[in-house]
Amino acid sequence: MKRRTKLKWIGGTALSVAILFAAGNVLLSNLTPMPKRLVEPVVVEYGLDDPRFLRTLEHILPHPLVGGNHIEHIEGGEAIYAAKLDAIAEAQDSINFEVFEFFGDRAAAAFADALAEAAERGVAVRALLDYVGTMPAEEEHLERMAEAGVEVIRWREPSWYQLPRFNHRTHRKLLVVDGEIGFTGGANVTDSWLPDDDAPGYRDHHFRITGPLVGNMQAAFVEVWLEASGELLHGDDYFPELEPRGELLMQMVSSKPREGMHRIRMMFKYAIAAARERITISSAYFYPDPSFLDALIEAAERGVEVRILVPGDSIDYGFVRHASVNRWRPMLEAGVEIYEYQPSMYHAKLISVDDRWASIGSTNIDNRSFRINKEGNVNVYDEDFARYVRGLVEDDLDDAIRYTVERWEERPWHKRLAGWVSMIAGAHY
Incomplete structure (x- = not known):
């Protein structure tokens, strides 16, 4: 009898362990991104000037190529915020706003007032703010918007059913006004982008887009809003018929955690493999996986000029x-x-390849952007614009110092140690 009881206890314990193990696997699979991604080296026998490059990206990325667009460059936090606030002030039907960081007595206060005033005059205003990025936010600014009728959602706000995906942030910087004007780039909404007596403010670039591509930018927001709220946005207030505003051929690219292919990483690696002359990159955070670094090394070894601009000690x-x-x-x-x-x-995220293709938006060259965050980039297939983006980075190089092999070898021991500790800890922001 005792033996039977003991065996029953052992069986019950084993079953409990098995259940806990299975539950742990389910939890782990939700806490970590899916491992499927491009692992083999990409070998491209043609360059970006070959029609096969454009045709391939058109088919392997979910959003189509769209012609007839116009783009304006905006430089520096003050100008970026002013352009966005002007568009918000002129909105008539809808404003859809998605951003990672949103706080500050100057920056967030101005946007909170502008969005609230738009809602008070009858504009449908939605603000999708990342929870982690808005943890320092002043409650009065969030209340100001909510009381005025702005629909505010803080993305991945802690709740029991979302805890396994808490680390999956939205890092995008999207503003779409009346379905006709779109903004994207590197800048969040905080006082860090504004100069003061002690500092010039973060260095960044942003872009104002008009034309049919704005419909795809809106679709990127609508997809996340549906996931966050259960509400589908539709109709002319969000998707009006858009006339051509320029000559640019463009493509919206959005990514999200657990999508498997990690499409923006894949896109960048494909463009790097197709490069024949030069690759110019700027990134606020540069910490990709080894295979991505190998792709850059291989490009340099085949004679491509590869230049990368990152922050210095002020990171x-x-x-x-x-x-x-x-x-x-x-x-x-x-x-x-x-x-x-x-x-x-330095906070800009720009890439230009062979003066033929450029990509702008929120994506850093790191594994958090590639695998964990929701990101949004706009590809531009135009020689003049790709050359212009390269020029933006080159202008910023005037205020940069080149990092040499000698400097790498002369690093003090405490910086080497800090690097190893960060690598072991899985630093990938």
Whole structure:
């Protein structure tokens, strides 16, 4: 009898362990991104000037190529915020706003007032704000919007049924006004982008877009809003008929956690593999996986000029910089040029390849952007614009210092140690 009881207890314990193990696997699979992604090297026997490059990206990315667009560059936090606030003030039907960081007595206050005033005059206003990015937000600004009728959702606000995906943030910076004007780029909405007596403000670039592509930018917002609220936005207030406003051929690209292919990473690796002359990149956080670094090294070794601009000592997450620098030596020895911006935190996310293709938006060159965050980029297939984007980075290089192999070798021991600790801890912001 005792033996039977003991066996029953052992069986019950084993079943409990099995259930806990299965539950743990389910939890782990939700906490970590799906592992499926491009792992084999990409070998492209043609360049970006070949029709096969454009045709391939048109088919492997979910949003179509759209012609007839116009784009305006906006430089610096003050100008970026002013352009967005002007568009909000002129809105008639709808405003859809998605951003990672939103706080500050100057920046967030101005946007909260503008969005609230738009709602009070009858505009349908929705603000999708990342919860982590708005943790420092002043409650009065959020209340001001909500009381005026702005529909405010803080993305992934902690709740029992979303805890496994709490780490999956929205990092996009999208503003779509009346379904006709779209903004994207690198800037969040905080006082860090505004100059004061002590600092010039974060260095960044943003873009105002008009034309048919804005419909695809709106669709990217609508998809996330549906996931966050259960509400489908439709009709002319959100998707009006859009006339051509220019000559640019463009493509909206959005990514999300657990999508499997990690499409923006895949897109960047494909463009790097097709490069024949030059690759110009700027990124606030540069910490990709080894295979991505290998792609840059391979490009440099086949004679492509590869230049990368990142923040210097002013970076706001120093552990990312130290972890990244630890991996730089093979790139530096292969001829990849790496520069560190000096005057302030550098936050722009730009890439131009062979003066034929450019991509702008919210995506950093790191695994958090590639695998964990929701991101949004706009591809532009135009030689003049791709050359212009390269020029933006080159202008910023005037305020940067090149990082050499000698400098890498002379790093003090405490920086090397900080880098290794950050790498072991899985620094990937």
